[in-house]
Amino acid sequence: xxxxxxxxxxxxxxxxxxxxxxxxxxxxxxxxxxxxxxxxxxxxxxxxxxxxxxxxxxxxxxxxxxxxxxxxxxxxxxxxxxxxxxxxxxxxxxxxxxxxxxxxxxxxxxxxxxxxxxxxxxxxxxxxxxxxxxxxxxxxxxxxxxxxxxxxxxxxxxxxxxxxxxxxxxxxxxxxxxxxxxxxxxxxxxxxxxxxxxxxxxxxxxxxxxxxxxxxxxxxxxxxxxxxxxxxxxxxxxxxxxxxxxxxxxxxxxx
Numbered sequence: 188x189x190x191x192x193x194x195x196x197x198x199x200x201x202x203x204x205x206x207x208x209x210x211x212x213x214x215x216x217x218x219x220x221x222x223x224x225x226x227x228x229x230x231x232x233x234x235x236x237x238x239x240x241x242x243x244x245x246x247x248x249x250x251x252x253x254x255x256x257x258x259x260x261x262x263x264x265x266x267x268x269x270x271x272x273x274x275x276x277x278x279x280x281x282x283x284x285x286x287x288x289x290x291x292x293x294x295x296x297x298x299x300x301x302x303x304x305x306x307x308x309x310x311x312x313x314x315x316x317x318x319x320x321x322x323x324x325x326x327x328x329x330x331x332x333x334x335x336x337x338x339x340x341x342x343x344x345x346x347x348x349x350x351x352x353x354x355x356x357x358x359x360x361x362x363x364x365x366x367x368x369x370x371x372x373x374x375x376x377x378x379x380x381x382x383x384x385x386x387x388x389x390x391x392x393x394x395x396x397x398x399x400x401x402x403x404x405x406x407x408x409x410x411x412x413x414x415x416x417x418x419x420x421x422x423x424x425x426x427x428x429x430x431x432x433x434x435x436x437x438x439x440x441x442x
Contacts, residue, residue: 227407230406231364231403233365235272237395238421238425240261242425244257244376245372245429245433247433248433249385249429249430249434250434250437254377254381261369261372261376264369265365272361272362272365273361276361277355277358280352280357284354291336291346291348295336308343310324310327313326375388388426
């Protein structure tokens with residue numbers, strides 16, 4: 188609230204303006220939650236790109252110092268991983284959105300066929316939340332008059348009809364996040380001289396994993412230190428395992 192603006196008692200125009208400004212500037216409802224979910228999914232997708240592609244290129248670098256095979260394997264990992272992530276997200280979100288649309292259609296039919304029963308059901312939901320029967324009935328009547336479908340979807344299913352995620356958006360976002368994460372290990376393995384490319388890739392990848400792990404934990408409200416340690420240890424084990432396998436295969440003459 189503006190410190191130079193009179194607050195006014197509740198219910199006055201000044202108070203109303205202050206409340207409207209507060210509602211405009213403070214995050215409410217599911218909007219901020221969905222934004223955080225998208226951001227967290229992007230961080231996790233980038234994390235997958237870092238680990239997956241780094242493990243591939245480090246493994247190949249353990250077998251050969253030639254840039255060609257490393258580039259080919261890394262490019263294949265980037266494309267294959269991005270496509271796989273996109274397909275996975277598309278299938279998952281499609282199933283979720285299909286289920287939500289089915290529930291919305293079911294609720295719409297019930298409102299058309301049994302309006303009185305649905306009104307009583309809505310009132311009972313608010314009564315179970317602690318309202319008196321009279322207040323619950325009044326709330327149900329006013330919400331039904333405003334938007335019956337939205338009221339039932341929110342109270343019964345916690346669904347917003349206008350907030351169904353697009354499978355295509357999720358697929359593209361996942362693929363882009365994976366690709367962005369994969370850029371780091373590709374550059375780290377290809378740009379330096381052969382004698383330092385593997386240790387440099389290890390260092391760059393582990394630092395990036397620490398950052399993405401901490402960021403993901405911050406978004407989710409968890410411990411950033413614990414999350415960073417988990418992803419760094421996991422990433423280090425993955426890189427060490429693939430490098431060891433590649434090195435053994437290269438020394439044995441198999442590749």
